[in-house]
Amino acid sequence: MRVGVITFPGTLDDRDAARAVNLSGAQAVSLWHAEADLKAVDAVILPGGFSYGDYLRCGAISRFAPVMELVIEAAGKGMPVLGICNGFQVLCESHLLPGALTRNSDLHFLCRDVEIEITNNETVWTTSFTQGEKITIPLKNGEGSFQCDDETLAQLEDQGRVIARYVGNNPNGSRNLIAGITNERGNVVGLMPHPEHAINELTGPSAQGLGFFTSILQAMVK
């Protein structure tokens, strides 16, 4: 089972994401943004960071990288794709996911551990969790406020496509406390907080983030 981890110029969390993939039992494969080659991976992770310096809008320039054209095509055919933080922003800019991530409501860059509730454990990235399970993982971003129009919001809610919500206070002004969403098919997931930074208790607030990576392994083995 090969999981690609894309590196754009300015990506920060590719190493942690690769480490999480390897720890879950799959094999991480590095993918460079400028290469139009997915190296026969079974799934792709778009990690966090500040690709292209967040110039123009977060993810706006990365979305047109050669490797993204292949990711968009493969995602359309059902390949599992997980976008974390900046990766989530890239997925929204690519229109693989609806909505957009905008400046945190209090304008501060936030870096703290947050509790989120898994509200859909049926996507290929969330099957290791129980429905309603609460996990604590880091949140670190300046533009993490999930925004969309009322119609899209109603659609996301009605179709159970909100996969994770912040518990307690809203950290960034996201509509309906949304921390993560999925597409209609359930193969593309975007998540603002960072599960790859919570894979063991020595370096993270918990090891609960690992669930996202074991989920994809289970889904592919099935």
Add this chain to the structure above:
Amino acid sequence: MAIIVVDVMLKPEILDPQGNAVAAALPRLGFTFAKSVRQGKRFEIEVEGDPTPAQLAEVEKAAERLLSNPVIETYCVRVEN
């Protein structure tokens, strides 16, 4: 030489925390005129000669595809001589 200007603004229903922060700062400096403030982006695109309708149509396309995110933003293209 002409400049094609593209103004990009957040849609009215999208929260603009930067605009709100500016609106809150103004009265602290004694400026009391603002009911609200919205902050946007302005692109100045230099072209040779007077822009042709075809060029302007291309800029419109670029504004839709790259310069703005139609999910949360609107844009406006105009020419400044």
